[in-house]
Amino acid sequence: MRRMRIVVKIGSSSLTNKQGQLSSDKMACLVEQIASVQSTGEYQMILVSSGAVAAGLSKLGWPRSHITMPEKQAAAAVGQGLLIERYQKLFAEKGMGTAQLLLTRSDIEDRKRFIHIRNTAETLLRHGIIPIVNENDTVAVDEIRFGDNDTLGSLVALMTEANLLVLLTDIDGLYTANPKENVSARRIPQVWKITPEMEAAASDSGSPVGTGGMRTKLAAARMAVDSGIDVVIASSSEPNVLQKILEGKSVGTRFHSKQRLSGKKSWIAYGTRTEGTLMIDPGAVFALVKQTASLLLGGITKVEGDFHEGSVVEIAAPDGRRIGKGMVSFSAVDLRILLERRQRGEKFHNIHEVIHRDAMVILVREENLV
Ligand SMILES: Nc1ncnc2c1ncn2[C@@H]1O[C@H](COP(=O)(O)OP(=O)(O)O)[C@@H](O)[C@H]1O
Numbered sequence: 182m183r184r185m186r187i188v189v190k191i192g193s194s195s196l197t198n199k200q201g202q203l204s205s206d207k208m209a210c211l212v213e214q215i216a217s218v219q220s221t222g223e224y225q226m227i228l229v230s231s232g233a234v235a236a237g238l239s240k241l242g243w244p245r246s247h248i249t250m251p252e253k254q255a256a257a258a259v260g261q262g263l264l265i266e267r268y269q270k271l272f273a274e275k276g277m278g279t280a281q282l283l284l285t286r287s288d289i290e291d292r293k294r295f296i297h298i299r300n301t302a303e304t305l306l307r308h309g310i311i312p313i314v315n316e317n318d319t320v321a322v323d324e325i326r327f328g329d330n331d332t333l334g335s336l337v338a339l340m341t342e343a344n345l346l347v348l349l350t351d352i353d354g355l356y357t358a359n360p361k362e363n364v365s366a367r368r369i370p371q372v373w374k375i376t377p378e379m380e381a382a383a384s385d386s387g388s389p390v391g392t393g394g395m396r397t398k399l400a401a402a403r404m405a406v407d408s409g410i411d412v413v414i415a416s417s418s419e420p421n422v423l424q425k426i427l428e429g430k431s432v433g434t435r436f437h438s439k440q441r442l443s444g445k446k447s448w449i450a451y452g453t454r455t456e457g458t459l460m461i462d463p464g465a466v467f468a469l470v471k472q473t474a475s476l477l478l479g480g481i482t483k484v485e486g487d488f489h490e491g492s493v494v495e496i497a498a499p500d501g502r503r504i505g506k507g508m509v510s511f512s513a514v515d516l517r518i519l520l521e522r523r524q525r526g527e528k529f530h531n532i533h534e535v536i537h538r539d540a541m542v543i544l545v546r547e548e549n550l551v
């Protein structure tokens with residue numbers, strides 16, 4: 182049986198001191214906990230670590246604000262080396278090997294590269310080596326950026342089909358409002374459903390080194406729980422926080438997952454960018470959402486965009502509402518030809534499966550369809 186797989190994401194503020202330098206104590210405490218969980222033999226651990234930009238800036242003596250993107254990327258290049266060097270040393274003291282994985286969003290979007298990364302991660306885990314993941318900040322420009330490591334952590338959890346995603350940060354969970362701005366904010370210990378109120382409460386980072394704040398953590402949690410992975414947001418300064426989480430103690434905020442999506446479906450839902458849209462008629466909306474059917478040519482009313490066979494496209498209802506996403510079996514050019522021929526009266530007897538059910542995710546709930 183496969184061991185439980187846990188992705189631990191740690192934010193910059195949980196790795197650095199007030200001056201923004203990497204904190205040996207904080208890093209040692211994290212490594213100690215990961216090593217002790219891994220050495221039980223029950224778990225495989227993956228670390229997603231921020232801190233490269235912060236570490237680089239402090240090493241170079243550069244300010245944290247009013248710096249250009251190339252300066253930030255240069256700082257990341259300096260800081261990532263420092264970060265990995267420290268981790269390598271700390272894990273080696275525990276007798277454990279580490280590996281560095283630097284990713285961009287386009288690595289995840291491309292199915293072949295996605296599979297290569299997944300296979301590499303699998304191989305490392307099989308050999309007891311701890312993968313340490315970060316965004317490849319030096320090459321990432323806006324179009325190919327995750328932008329924040331909460332999203333990256335969630336995608337790594339999806340990619341490796343992890344059982345649990347732990348987001349360690351400078352606060353002990355999701356609150357009813359940002360506690361740094363609202364003293365009456367209360368911690369929410371358990372979440373079974375992410376509500377619009379929670380989304381409104383989760384705001385940006387309060388720290389000078391953090392990116393995205395609770396907003397990106399909540400979005401990351403949604404992605405993971407929708408794919409069947411539990412998530413805990415907890416404070417990195419809580420003593421033995423990982424052990425407490427694994428013992429089911431009430432620390433931080435625990436998000437309970439729903440039914441598990443297959444690896445391919447969660448990649449379609451969250452790992453890809455769409456290249457076009459298929460507008461469908463009410464009958465097809467019903468068939469897709471309520472009858473879990475495949476999308477047939479007969480239900481398509483319009484093809485938007487320029488995509489090829491194997492691309493991922495949006496599926497939209499007649500009112501423009503986004504119903505889901507799926508991988509098409511035909512190019513946009515071919516689909517337009519088929520639609521035209523259908524309009525001229527040619528019968529296809531609904532034999533053309535344009536998106537197979539196994540390559541489709543529905544993103545609306547039945548009760549929201551009127
Ligand atoms: N509803 C909320 N509950 C808890 N924290 C919140 C909330 N809204 C915003 N925050 C802010 O999010 C911060 C954590 O995010 P961030 O600074 O990006 O951390 P990290 O560097 O660990 O990713 C908290 O310190 C807090 O100021």
Ligand SMILES: N[C@@H](CCC(=O)OP(=O)(O)O)C(=O)O
Nearest residue numbers: 193231232233234329330392
């Ligand atoms: N990739 C960047 C981290 C980006 C990020 O999301 O930071 P954080 O909000 O501290 O987790 C770095 O290593 O500095």
